[in-house]
Amino acid sequence: MIKSLLKTKISWIFLLAISFSGFSQVDTLKLKNDVVLTGEVKRLKQNVITIETDYSDSDFHVEFDKVAHIHLVKNTLIILTKGRRSFGHLSTTKDGKLHIKTVEGEVETFGMNEMVALNEIDDGFWERFTGSIDLGFNLSKANNLRQFSVGGALSYIDKSWLMDGSVNVLNSYQDDVDDTKRTDAKIDIIRIIVDGKWYLMANTSFLSNTEQALKGRLSPSLGAGKFIKNNNKLYWGIGLGFLYNIENYVDSSLNKTSAEAFVSSNINLFNYDDLSLTAEAKLIPSLSEKGRIRSDVDFTIKYDLPSDFYVKGGFTLNYDNQPAIEGNDTDYVITTGIGWSFD
Numbered sequence: 001m002i003k004s005l006l007k008t009k010i011s012w013i014f015l016l017a018i019s020f021s022g023f024s025q026v027d028t029l030k031l032k033n034d035v036v037l038t039g040e041v042k043r044l045k046q047n048v049i050t051i052e053t054d055y056s057d058s059d060f061h062v063e064f065d066k067v068a069h070i071h072l073v074k075n076t077l078i079i080l081t082k083g084r085r086s087f088g089h090l091s092t093t094k095d096g097k098l099h100i101k102t103v104e105g106e107v108e109t110f111g112m113n114e115m116v117a118l119n120e121i122d123d124g125f126w127e128r129f130t131g132s133i134d135l136g137f138n139l140s141k142a143n144n145l146r147q148f149s150v151g152g153a154l155s156y157i158d159k160s161w162l163m164d165g166s167v168n169v170l171n172s173y174q175d176d177v178d179d180t181k182r183t184d185a186k187i188d189i190i191r192i193i194v195d196g197k198w199y200l201m202a203n204t205s206f207l208s209n210t211e212q213a214l215k216g217r218l219s220p221s222l223g224a225g226k227f228i229k230n231n232n233k234l235y236w237g238i239g240l241g242f243l244y245n246i247e248n249y250v251d252s253s254l255n256k257t258s259a260e261a262f263v264s265s266n267i268n269l270f271n272y273d274d275l276s277l278t279a280e281a282k283l284i285p286s287l288s289e290k291g292r293i294r295s296d297v298d299f300t301i302k303y304d305l306p307s308d309f310y311v312k313g314g315f316t317l318n319y320d321n322q323p324a325i326e327g328n329d330t331d332y333v334i335t336t337g338i339g340w341s342f343d
Helices: 002-024
Strands: 027-031 036-045 048-052 060-063 067-071 076-080 085-092 098-102 107-110 115-120 129-140 145-157 161-174 177-193 198-209 214-230 234-249 256-272 275-285 293-304 309-320 330-342
Touching (some): 027 048, 036 060, 085 107, 129 309, 198 234
Antiparallel strands (some): 027 067, 036 048, 067 085, 129 145, 129 330, 145 161, 256 275, 293 309
């Protein structure tokens, strides 16, 4: 009996030794139930860590609180509670602490529950991009309504830089009513500074909107912001800065340029099962046109489906108290659709 138990223990030790011998070649997760997964860890997001393996057709999604030990080969961007950030090689110690060897050769140690998110940073520039695309269609017999929407997003991440770009197009056709066309696009570039709590930002946005007779508004801006809250449930940041408007209208005599200030607030809620929510509100008083105030609001909710698909609902509102056409100071759009994310 004793010999049998001894042989069993030796076998388990041997198998674990084989599993952990691959630490220098592949990423490794050891779960609290002693299951070992090897492959390539893609990300930790919303308390779920994703690993791609050679022995499965689909990625494994593991709740992070079920992970006992972790070892990652590539340099990794680690987001910690209270807005802290670290960058380097990640592993765990025998007592389950996070062990980070930074690119500068320093060693940092944290508790497992302090890590909010992680992204392995690929060596190749193009491998650091992720994206998504979604489509929507509404059809109604009444007035022969046909509404099409298409959206896309692209993101980039490395140690100190973040980039998010998006474009959304909505076309609506209805009998006896003028066609409705709307296009909005933006790109945000963020440079993280001061221990990850503060950041500099550059943005360029474009809006074309038939409701407000706006042929095109191009608005480059510069500003700075701070993360107010940064934990495993939400990110919340506020920012302020300046932007310059170049506006072209259907009536070209209304074309103009203007300088504006802005105050913005961004919220990203996650870690609520398969739901995620993002919202942004921006107040924009003019510096060159007396009494003019604009505001923009964006709200998006997504529900994740298998195989990287998702369903999405969105709400966008644009307000201008001095519109080109009197009475058309407000425009809003509500969209729904299904999409697919890729990396």
